[in-house]
Amino acid sequence: PxxxxxxxxxxxxxxxxxxxxxxxxxxxxxxxxxxxxxxxxxxxxxxxxxxxxxxxGILGMPGLTAYAGFYDICSPKKGERVFISAASGAVGQIVGQFAKQLGCYVVGSAGSDEKVNLLKTKFGFDEAFNYKKEPDLTKTLK
Ligand SMILES: NC(=O)c1ccc[n+]([C@@H]2O[C@H](COP(=O)([O-])OP(=O)(O)OC[C@H]3O[C@@H](n4cnc5c(N)ncnc54)[C@H](OP(=O)(O)O)[C@@H]3O)[C@@H](O)[C@H]2O)c1
Incomplete structure (x- = not known):
């Protein structure tokens, strides 16, 4: 198995x-x-x-990964801008919600319009984009 x-x-x-x-x-x-x-x-x-x-999910390995990665490694502060790739995945969607809770401005990228829609409507991201449709990622992020 x-x-x-x-x-x-x-x-x-x-x-x-x-x-x-x-x-x-x-x-x-x-x-x-x-x-x-x-x-x-x-x-x-x-x-x-x-x-x-x-x-x-949230109480298992993805939640632990998101928590340790975001709080311990990134040391985020309220008001900062946070960018998350693979944002609709198991870890990314939790990091985005932690960042929003902390009071950050949160942007996510994902690989389909459906995922982008989820980020904006369900997971509370401030902005999200489909990286497959953006030829210039630096410009898009700005
Ligand atoms: N889940 C855990 O417990 C855990 C623990 C430790 C480490 N990690 C690491 O954290 C990262 C995210 O994990 P996750 O569990 O959130 O992943 P996930 O839910 O499986 O999401 C993975 C996403 O990565 C994106 N992606 C981009 N390039 C890809 C490619 N070449 N092949 C496959 N997927 C690709 C895809 O989203 P788009 O369509 O948006 O590109 C895919 O849906 C991974 O690097 C994983 O190894 C996860």
Whole structure:
């Protein structure tokens, strides 16, 4: 089976940190039942009052990547201009929303008009453009 990030419920376990009935997220197979032998691949879910699918997005690896990349590496400040490429992707759409929350002016680029529309109407970006339709990216960004 293909592996990827998923959410699961423990149905059997001999590991003291994971009990039957616990919810977990981490590296799983795209299959109904996965046998996971490396507990470092799994994180226990402590908050089940949100949709469990969030643990493959905002509360999972894409959210962690967006959070660490934006806040720790970019050290953004309120009022700054933020540009995000692949902006409608799993990480980009979250970075854009963090940046808006902080009070930045947020511009995103994506590879189709449909994605650009999503950025402007659903994810709250201030501006967005389809880079495949822009011959001069420097000019477009200005
Ligand atoms: N998701 C994670 O948990 C995670 C963790 C660590 C690192 N990362 C890294 O963060 C970046 C974004 O990840 P993501 O999960 O947000 O990606 P994603 O949702 O899969 O989006 C990828 C987007 O990149 C754009 N793209 C541009 N050139 C491409 C090409 N040659 N082939 C394929 N896609 C291309 C496409 O959007 P357009 O049509 O808009 O160009 C594509 O939809 C990647 O470099 C990834 O390796 C992600």
């Amino acid at each position: 293909i592996t990827g990030f998923g959410v699961g419920k423990v149905v059997d376990s001999s590991h003291p940190d994971f009990k039957i009935g616990d919810y977990v997220w981490g590296s799983t197979g795209w299959e109904e039942y996965s046998l996971i032998t490396d507990p470092k691949q799994l994180f226990k879910i402590h908050h089940t009052e949100v949709p469990l699918s969030y643990y493959t």
